[in-house]
Amino acid sequence: MHPRARQARGLRRQGRQPPRHRASRHVRRPQGAGFAGVSEPHDDLSNMMSSSGPQMTNGERARQHYERAAELQEQGKLAEALNEAELAVSLAPEDPNVVYLVGSVFYDLERYDEALAVGQRLVRIDPEQSYVHHNLGLTLKALKRYSEAAEQFQEAIRLDPDDADCHNQLADVLDELGQPEEALAECREAIRLEPNDADHHLLLAYILGELERYDEAVEEYRESIHLHDGHVARHNLANDLMRLGRLEESASEYREAIRLEPDSADTYYDLSSALRELGCNEERLTACADAVRLDPTNYDYRYALAWAYEDLERYGESASEYREAARLAPDNWWPRFNLGGVLRKQERYAEAIEEYRESLKLNPDDADTHFNLGLCLSELGRLGEAIAEYREGLRLNPGDEDARDELDALMERFIDCDPDSETGEDE
Template sequence: MRQIRLDQGPPSRPSGQPRISAVELGDALQHAMALAREGRTGPAETILQRLLEISPENPDALQLLGMIARKTGRNVDAASLFRRSLAAFPAQPHVHNNLGNALVDLGEPGDAVHAYRQALRLAPQYDEARVNLAIALLAAADAAAACAALIPLVARDPRNARAWATLGQARRENGQLPEAILALRTALSLRPDHVPTMHNLGVALRMAGQPEEALPLLNRACQGDPSSAEIAYNLGHCLQDLEQVDSAIRAYERAIVLRPTDRAAHQSLNGLLWRQGRTDHWLASYRTALAQHPGDHGLLYDLADQLLLAGDAKSAAALLAPHSTSASPSLHYQYGRALWSSGAPDAALAQFDAAGDFVPALREGARSRIILDRPEESLPRIEAVLAADRYDQQALALQGIAWRFTADPRETWLNDVEQFVSADLLTPTDGDVSSFNARLDAALTAHHRDHQHPLDQTLRGGTQTSDDLFARPDPLIAEVRAMIEARIRAWLAALPRDANHPFLSRNTGRFAFSGSWSVRLRSTGFHENHIHPEGWISACYYVALPEAVTRDQQGWLKFGESGLRLGQRERIARMIRPEPGLLVLFPSYFYHGTVPFEDAGHRTTIAFDIVPA
């Protein structure tokens, strides 16, 4: 095995090198490594460069130069040097590993995976490379493969804390929360003060609905690494779950101080302020950060988005106008939205078109042209989106509308509300539908903590739970989930097959939840007409209903009427009267909404999206 590290001497030299004695080569490399260990990288690089003048492709000198480049943050140079070293002498597992590390830091996880696999091909018991492989697989969004890489390692070496910690992260990303928690607990028992493991275990516990146990871990992690914006951000989530709103706000603010351009932290902070009715400080963090980073397109985009959601299009347009001449596609799109909502449709269309093939702008350009009664012009833009992703739910919804307005018979094929909408009453194990749903409604009350609806959701006059409802450790939630899963399996088995249909063609009979939440509406509350862009199938399960649903279709579910506000051109294709225990399943691209109701009672539902598995 051939390897060079900063803390060890050089290996033997392969044959075929230029004329330099082994003693001279060894002495030069030893001296360069000693200098590098002392942090004197400049003199070390000088020696190595001189060595390469004599022996241009010396693998040991190239590797050591690569290590120095990585140590000084020059990963592009490091990757190039490691590749040159491997070209000269391929059988160096540690250099393949070092190359993988440089590629991970460069944001190239796919190439890093290949490098780590090469290292393991040469040295199958190279545990460091195996853990690094799993980390690269996680970065490449292949959590299942990361788990598969690590399970044999922890079985062979159960005291490998790094392997257990990485396995915990992989299992969490793979949706295996109980197994993730077990792996992370094992890792922390082996390294009790390891801050990243504390942090990851706290995140996993919180995701599993155990914020009380997560909080002390996240607090310890914050104390151990007070400079970590990510830990402060996740602490804010945990405090929010525990209804410690003031402390959550401070945690999010701390994350933003540490990383002022962190879009997720700004969104979480301002979302919480809005839902809690604390509008005096709402959006202030964006303005403070933009004063420091005036050209940050992500912050500009998000601040404009918040203003648009709040109905302040003129402020959004004023914010973006100074950047319109040098805007990115995303800002052209956002500026177009602001102009559209400000009553300047022609200028808006020009901005959407200026964004080129930016998918949101193509969709918005199509949507705007449908509203302007120019459906023929919308279709090429919709087709461009669907060419990139045939399952784009927003584009499918718009395609159905455009087909209807152009008298295309495929509209009925796409939007068959009778065949593709299922409405069935679910019966609990004890057979008492009324009692079960009354108990479920009481249990869900604890999860509705906010004062008003989220700004970026379609409900009006109510509240919505955060995070994954079905992951919460509540026996009533677990029972309703099991009932729902059984019904979905039966429905999928009964659907017709059509390989060309964008809904039916995805049916493998297997599915996974991609999000679940509860909504509680109060009097005059309703859902605006909308679709679910992240789903394949969406659903609503009715838990509790006001008496008003028996009168004048109040609180009823409607399909077919779009969110485009087309006036006389709109149509309602189907209405469903809710009742406790009713589960309604439908394609995620179907427009749906609810009729407002007036009643002292509330309307509680569980909603979710699923995707093919």
């Protein structure tokens, strides 16, 4: 009899990487921000700074705090930057440049509720500036308030129709809202305005992939990589090549993604999936081990490593990893099921029976588990129990002819052992 060892199901599929690190994207600076030194200061600040006298004016003090805050923000010293920015806004509470900077630092600190309040205040102060709505849209997007974010990006585009990045951001939130066709139109407009921006092609590729238009997605990922090589583009390109069955190309792109970001556990994991399909089990094992090394508490990585060991017939190590996977995901029946299979291959039938029973506690309606449990029971001569498991499996899957033949063979063995039995069931 042959076990129903459906090996290592329950793994997640290759996961797309987000097209950008959305939450960490800096808010755009206002156009013509006087304190940034690119044009004359805002009128309110200019008036404050024009006062003569031996003592520093409020405007001069505000400018000093503003410039210090901007410098600290660039250095990543965000807590200190916020302190300086709030001092500046206390001296120039209606100047959009100063208010903008406070919101920008809140955004970088991921204090999005406070950034939102500042952004809404800035809309009241300077509602006809595109950047005001663009930045408010970014904050709403970070808060996952996508409908409101879309409204702000649309208003920013009304004020500045040629802002390619705003079209790109609008595309992103439309995609989040389940409007992929509208998102594609915004992506294409962003590319029309800025054809050499890798991010625009990256987002277009991502959405095409979601629509399962993988050939087009591959072309856009390659264009993004041509403009600016990056880990996310390489990883997602590899995923879509794998979905197209182009496994050698897929593995090559995963390797390039790892070269660009060697600490990405997900990329090692997805590479292992391509290598599994290619039958490259030694390299696959290495990729799985690297994923576990980088993230040892991830269930998927442990499970994949256990499976790789199993395919290499390294059953002791496989059993150890399946046990760890079961510990990490105690409500998941798959590691228990496959651990039972590994123990059976080692002829450790009593332990295998225990694991199959644990698996059935979590998923009592799986016919294959009943069949495999019955097989192990039969190996220990517990024929009545084995027959009961096969009967339960056939109740769940009555079309399994192989299992029916195996049950008939078990019945014959049982009758040979107990000629007085007519049913083959335990007394």
